Amino acid sequence: MRHVLCAGIIVAVGVLAGCKFQVVPRAVESKPQANIVGTFKFERRWQGTDLNTGGGCLVFQNAAPLACDAGAFCQANKPAGAGYGYCLHKSVSVWGAQGKGPQQCWWQPTPASCLRGTPVDPLKVGETYRTTPAVLAKPPGTKPVVRWRVLTCTNIKQGACADPNAKDGEDRMYLAGPIWSN
Template identity: 85%
Template sequence: MRQVLHAGLIVAVGVMVGCKFQVVPRAVEPLAQGKIVGTFKFERRWQGTDLNTGGGCLVFQNAAPLTCDGGAFCQANKPAGAGYGYCLSKSVSVWGAQGKGPQQCWWQPAPASCLRGTLVEPLKVGEVYRTTPAVAAKPPGSKPVVRWRVLTCTNIAQGKCADPNAGDGERMYLAGPIWSN
């Protein structure tokens, strides 16, 4: 009993002192009429940042994924109907842009499908946000099978999620589960 109580006190103190914040991706949600929406949540976590800015984007990948070694390759090889491109690992990403495994291109649909918290309108802990209004599950010009996921970015240094030249130590990407239509 004493150890349980003692452990409970340690956990309680740790939650108050050691908490940071992260923008956490959630699953892509299918809607009526061939539309989808992406969501993310701003949560307290052990790893993260003291900042309450960042955001999330709905991103897609065509049936034949392109292997990449950087975002510039994805930008140069984006399909019709695609906006900004990311070079991401298939596994859920962790600190910085990459997790483990081969990297593949993912793109925002055009127009961009993102929502970002700002200094003027920061993200609120526990709130679930939509990346955008619903978008077509099959972007114009995409191949028959399309995979979707939510990609979130947490600012480690203010404004770095919006900076294409930011380093891995200045922002944190997380990629949600893959949904196929």
């Protein structure tokens, strides 16, 4: 019995040592005065990266979604005042499976709607982070229905999440969270 218990502990320790890191999108949270923030968590997972940098952004979509094939199209067609544009699948994504079906444009409400870890100030395992600052659930100039979600980026190569020329799935991994509507 003692040998079985010891072997189980050794296997468990070996499993933990082999874990990778992921920045995982969570929910959009309501705040006072019709504001919202996005949440994400830095977790140990079976799939991921050895780096502990990346971050999360709150992103929105107007009532009439724009179909896209690449982020460059979304950048060129962003609403006035919006931040960076992303071309995402509607479905929630998991590591290595970025969803199916048509892609649509999503944008940061402002360039400051993200929170990123850095090599100097890395993300901490198990901690939940909130995007700052809180933004209006209905930004000026948007149509009546606005959809929100959290988009996270995990660096596979250091600094790739901030590099517009980095390759998705090779240099960085985007994960899109559940959609929230106001």
